[in-house]
Amino acid sequence: MPQITLPDGSVKSFEHPVSAFDVAMSIGDRLARACVGALIDEELSDLSTVIDKDCTLALVTEKTRDKQDDPNAMYLLRHSTAHVMAEAIQRIVPGAMLVYGPPLENGFYYDIAFPEDRPLKEGDFEAIEAEMAKIVEEDRPFTRYELEYSEGLSKVKSEGSKYKLDNAHRAHEAGSLSLSFYATGEPGRDWEDLCRGPHVPSTGRIGAFKVMSLASSYWHGDENSDRLTRVYGTAFFSKKDLAAYLDRIEEAKKRDHRVLGKKLKLFHIDETVGQGLILWTPNGSVVRKELQSFISMELAKQGYHEVFTPHIGKLDLYRTSGHFPYYAESQFPPLIERDHMAQLSEEGCSCAQLSNHMTTGEIEGFMLKPMNCPHHIKVFDSQPHSYKDLPVRLAEFGTVYRWEQSGELNGMTRVRGFTQDDAHLFCTPDQVAHEVQGCLLLVKTIFSVLGMEDYRVRVGLRDPDSGKYTGDPANWDKAEQACREAAQTLGVPFTEEPGEAAFYGPKIDFVVKDVIGREWQLGTVQVDYNLPERFDLSYVGPDNEKHRPVMIHRAPFGSMERFIGVLIEHFAGAFPVWLAPEQVRVLPISEKSNDYAHEVMSALHAVGIRATLDDHDQRVQAKIKNGSEMKIPYLIVVGPRDAENRAVSVRAFGIEKDLGSMPLDSFVSAISEEYRTKGRSTVRQRFETVKA
């Protein structure tokens, strides 16, 4: 007879098998009513699950004790809502075949194959939601039943969906001896779906839901397989929670770098220039320049040397590096020399022949560089090296071009031309660990100055079962260990991911989320044994013999485009003084104060502060509103009173009222200090010292 251990350690004994719901009832009927599921021996289960042996049991309620969403409850709710949506869709579009409908972090989706002559459109959402509301209103129980595998399989077969049949096969392959089905209501009478569950007790528990969007997807994620329609939705226990979620999405959109980029005039993408090609406008250029010089300074401290290399290189260079033709699909097409072109044209060369000629190397041409490494290798190899020279660290803000699929392009975060904060380190095998650590130190320094703490670190290791890797296994072991140890020195949580290494070496990636919750890889540090081999690089060792150096590719911030895109969102457009395109705006109270305002602006310009003057014929309230919307760090109001005292009235971004008045000279020195120290000393602090 079951002895059930509850989370507080107490044990309940029952004479007969009981359901999780019965246990809840035995504690209290209010609790039972609040329950949506149960964790039985840590496994999320239906509330109706019958317990016939000893176990631990934790009841899952809509909210945790501290009124937060319970992730398990949300999982049950959203999984269940996916069923309700699927039923509604099948009522509206007969012949729609269900494929797979899992819950997600913020909702759920259902992949569905629609008849070709009846695709789902956004215009159908209203009708779907209306059907869903009916099903919720009917408050039908989710009823689980299981069939022995072969019996279940013949049931699924009789229903004629290859997708569900495939799901059944997969369940079997994963070790299931039976198949479970969930009826929304009564089996045999109401709608049902092959499903492993679990679910909330009944549709009435779904408090609020919304069909969000449509997308296409591939069956099994395989682009050569069937194209499915993915319908996204979300659900909450209360309408209030749903409204709050939708508000959060609206708020996040305001931080979106594409929205702020326009509003704050940071960058422009012009379709006549080309998709995915960023035009840095003056404001954005200031941010980029400040960041680049900061990085450059840190690089110099670490013994890097900056180089400049051109944007193109000969095709043959990329044959040696292996970029061409292997990655030709993600590159802009090669530039063919004019004489070759003319000759080929005379010979009546077809496109296919041209492509073959290029692959075999019979045609020379140039390529927009997809990576900086070949150029840097040639810089390294332009002179012989002794082991005493190593490591050689060559850095460049190098612009590269890649042919990203059109559907992938996204503001500044996914583009076709971008500038990496790239560097290549050439070192002895023994120096790898130290150099990798140096790269991570750089990341840590710069992230901490920017206040970026919300990133994750991924250590990509080789998949021991795969033979795709190049290089000596002993070196791999050492390099992987070096990466692992370096990641530990960062003091940030990291995950080791076997199979995520490049084919030529292990790597460390830095991943951040954007406002919509999408993850982007920023920086990467990669150990490479392959390219030194391909380019036959060498240095002379203490034994007077030639040795092969190891290369480390590192672009700790990825690209200036992506990094600044993420940075815009990180600061919600309100850059700190050192990065702000416009650091100070001077607001004269009226024309009468324009002369003094000009004087103030000149004093700021004289010390290199980016200051502007708003001499529009408006009241100061309006100027403050405009200045605040542009997220300018300091607005200084000057009127006759200030002019008389040679003072300024200071207003800092994000503070509702003004900080007070300060002598002009003090403000100039305080903001210079804030600029120079990247915010370690601020104008605000100056006010506080004065008060103290």
Next chain:
RNA sequence: GCCGCUGUAGCUCAGUGGUAGAGCGCACCCUUGGUAAGGGUGAGGUCGAGAGUUCAAAUCUCUCCAGCGGCUCCA
């Protein structure tokens, strides 16, 4: 590349077959104002591009281009 949605003034957007609109921004005038929008006047548009249907197209159809969400991809 795939599916869906969107494209109207510099920006945000309204406009369902019959003379292209609003707010913000911009210019000028009035106002000379002390901490989140003072008032007025005005300029500004091949309605993403091309083709079609129609007496008539921003509006309906098709093709293309671009953006957005997702899928796939990312050396």
